[in-house]
Amino acid sequence: MSSKRKIEIFSAECPACEETQALVRRLACPSCEVTVHDMHDPTVAAKAKSYGIHTVPAVVIDGRLATCCTGLGPDEASLRAAGIGVPLP
Secondary structure, three states, X not given: OOOOEEEEEEEOOOXXXXXXXXXXHHHOOOOXXXXXXXXXXXXXXXXXXXXXXXXXXXXXXXXXXXXXXXXOOOOHHHHHHOOOOOXXX
């Protein structure tokens, strides 16, 4: 068993991502090894996809996407339900 908990943050370096990085670093303990991945790198984006990440920021803990980060992101049906594509009267 590893002596460190592996925490990966997938980030686009936006304000929301930076806030998540600060939160994770504040919560991390000496047993936590925190790595930030830049989603602008195609290799990182491919790794994120393998974890099922659809939106950022996202946090992976010991190889598992944190439950708070499992949203599927925008999809056509929900965007249309919110009014996109429907002309105003």
